[in-house]
Amino acid sequence: MVPPARPTDESLGRFRRLIDRLPLMIASFDRDRRLTFANEPYARRLGVSPGELVGRCIDDVLGAEVVRRMEPHIERALAGEDVEFEMPLPRADIGAQQVRALHVPERDEHGSVIGWHAAFQASTSDRRIESDARSLAMLVENANDFIGWCDLDLRPGYVNRFGLTMLGTTLEEVRGLTIMDFFFPEDVPMIRDEFIPLVQRDGFAAVEVRFRHFRTGAPVWMHYSVVSMRGPDDEVIGFATISRDLTARRRVEELIRGAMLRAEESAERLRAALEA
Numbered sequence: 072m073v074p075p076a077r078p079t080d081e082s083l084g085r086f087r088r089l090i091d092r093l094p095l096m097i098a099s100f101d102r103d104r105r106l107t108f109a110n111e112p113y114a115r116r117l118g119v120s121p122g123e124l125v126g127r128c129i130d131d132v133l134g135a136e137v138v139r140r141m142e143p144h145i146e147r148a149l150a151g152e153d154v155e156f157e158m159p160l161p162r163a164d165i166g167a168q169q170v171r172a173l174h175v176p177e178r179d180e181h182g183s184v185i186g187w188h189a190a191f192q193a194s195t196s197d198r199r200i201e202s203d204a205r206s207l208a209m210l211v212e213n214a215n216d217f218i219g220w221c222d223l224d225l226r227p228g229y230v231n232r233f234g235l236t237m238l239g240t241t242l243e244e245v246r247g248l249t250i251m252d253f254f255f256p257e258d259v260p261m262i263r264d265e266f267i268p269l270v271q272r273d274g275f276a277a278v279e280v281r282f283r284h285f286r287t288g289a290p291v292w293m294h295y296s297v298v299s300m301r302g303p304d305d306e307v308i309g310f311a312t313i314s315r316d317l318t319a320r321r322r323v324e325e326l327i328r329g330a331m332l333r334a335e336e337s338a339e340r341l342r343a344a345l346e347a
Contacts (some may be wrong), residue, residue, distance in 0.1 A: 094192070096170075099177065101186040102149065104129045104138075113191070117161065133161060148174035148187040160191060168193055217282075217293060217314040220300060223307065225249040225267070237316060239286035253282050255290065266297075270310060274299045279317060292317040 090097060096113035100106055106124050114121040117132065129145075130138050137160065138145075144154045154174040170191045177186040211218050212231050219230035227245045235242060238253065251259050258280055269276040275298045281290040294315045302308040 096191040097189070098124075099186060099188045100129055102184070104145075106132055107186065137161060144172070144174055145187065148176050149184055151176050151184050214313075215316075217312065217316065220309055220311040221250050222309045225251065225310075228309070237284070237291055238282065239284045244285075255281055255283050266295075267310075270297045270299060271307070 091111040093110070093112070095110075096116055097108075097110045098106055098113045099108040106127050106129065109121045109124040111121060114124055117124070124132060133141070137158075140158055144156050147154045153176070155172065157169060157171050160168060160170045160172075170193050172192075173190045175188045175190075176184045177188055179185050213233075214231060215233055217231070217234035217237060219227055219234055221227045226249055230238070230242060230245050235245070238245070251263060254262055261278075262280065266276055266278055275296075277294060277296040280293060280295050282293050282295075283289075284291060294317055295312065296314055297310050297312045299307045300309045300311050
């Protein structure tokens with residue numbers, strides 16, 4: 072029988088990076104209750120680095136009171152049982168937070184339990200955040216305004232349903248373009264050389280400009296309002312827009328201008344008739 076291949080340092084590194092990016096707090100403990108592994112989210116929750124946690128006793132990491140409440144679940148995991156439960160867990164920035172937890176026994180090659188793996192996910196606040204995010208996403212997607220964002224290279228990352236319909240295109244198509252493709256060629260220099268630099272300088276700018284319907288080529292007048300998006304370190308990471316379709320207003324303005332022009336022409340003809 073060919074023995075199984077041992078994982079390489081490269082594969083272990085890739086696995087570690089994957090574990091660190093999961094939206095879960097993951098840690099492993101031996102039978103002596105000492106931490107043998109912690110991913111980045113677990114360590115970040117406690118306000119330390121993973122290296123500072125390895126080798127420390129669980130009482131020292133989480134506190135004696137938390138471990139006392141967790142003890143029945145730990146005992147069940149060490150007895151070979153998968154355990155799911157909810158409880159408050161310390162968090163460095165906001166204090167205790169309710170989490171969903173899963174404890175899974177770790178076994179050696181003989182099947183003996185040598186410790187346990189623990190996974191935690193914030194429950195109460197995350198549910199509220201997820202609910203708020205879903206509500207916000209629904210609001211944005213169904214808004215009667217053009218809403219979208221792009222990166223610093225002006226490549227769109229998102230355009231809502233109204234915006235896609237207004238442009239006569241799809242999100243997949245839009246992601247292969249830049250926002251300059253939204254405008255008529257004669258308007259691109261103004262957007263590129265004047266408007267975008269103004270947003271970069273001031274963090275906000277607005278202008279009335281024509282968007283171009285991708286299928287028909289028809290102009291769509293918009294109040295184009297753009298703000299800078301900033302990352303956690305306050306650096307600009309892209310641009311976002313909530314822009315209003317001015318087509319109806321422009322149509323009314325054209326009707327008013329036409330009516331005024333006709334009225335002036337009628338008045339001029341009347342003056343000419345009276346003077347004749």
